[in-house]
Amino acid sequence: MTDTVRDVASSTPDGPPPERPKIQVVPLKGLPISAAAVILVTLAIAGNWQWALVFCHVAGGGLWTGIDLFVGLVLGPILGRLSIAARAEFSARFMPKMVIIMPTVVMMTLATGFQIARKMGNLYAKSPNHPWLIASFCVVGVMAVIALGILEPANIAVLFEMNKPVPNGELIGRLMKRFIYTAGITGIMQIATLIIMTRVATQ
């Protein structure tokens, strides 16, 4: 991708744009890891396998929260101050990985979280954790709409734009801005998740 930006920088409106390596929007090398996570979660749910359920929930949830906080509150503001070319170069390397990582950790966390809550009786209305779980469902619901409806489409559109012979920097900048703002919102919402989950674990 370094080549991509360098080549775009050296192209002129008169000459044809030089050949550039294509960005792989979905990194196929990551799919087996994702498939392994799906299999582990399926086995954990099917067998009510306590350790695997907790492992998938804690590992997936920790990664999800950590990545969202880091991207939204640390990387996002840094990206916002970079030039469009630098943002484009960064996102061409970063976003394909997010395309694989985020759906995998979200699936691990939510599927096993629901099972753990059911097993521990936290879903029953009488449980002191029930209101906290409903709050958690709402937080996740809002994050899902933002991530799936705004953030993910913008990510993938940036990658497709980068694969064009002459990428439109203005469009990439606009889509990246959308990514930066939505990542910031989901990052802040993850603080609510941390509060809710630590309440649930300690009641």
Added chain:
Amino acid sequence: MSLDQSPPVPASTERSYPPIGWLSTGALASVIIGGILMASYAPRKAPLGAATALLVVGALLLLSAGVLLASLKEFSRTTFLKVFKWAIFADLVTAAMIEFAFVRDHTNGASLLIVTCMLAVFTLSVPTTVAFTVARYAED
């Protein structure tokens, strides 16, 4: 010429489109609210009236997005289908996992039917939003 000094904006980025992305995202939001409602009652029976109403709203929004998509004239259907195909594959895995969890938790009858229909709306709405967002800027 660098990405900071972009070429003139191509016609595809200036073209205005109906709010297809917002309609499919609205459909997603509707079934997510319905899903939260169903999940918050588990393992008891959720009030199916409200869940059905949310499902119908979601389905109508998605249908409107589909009708508007079909009526678009200058639009890269090739790119749309290419992205849609990959996105629906990923969302099918997620939907199958959620369906499995509900079946494993002995959800059945009308509740399971509503959950399945909600998951169908989810599985179609996310790829529609992603593929439309990409294809609206495509040049072919």
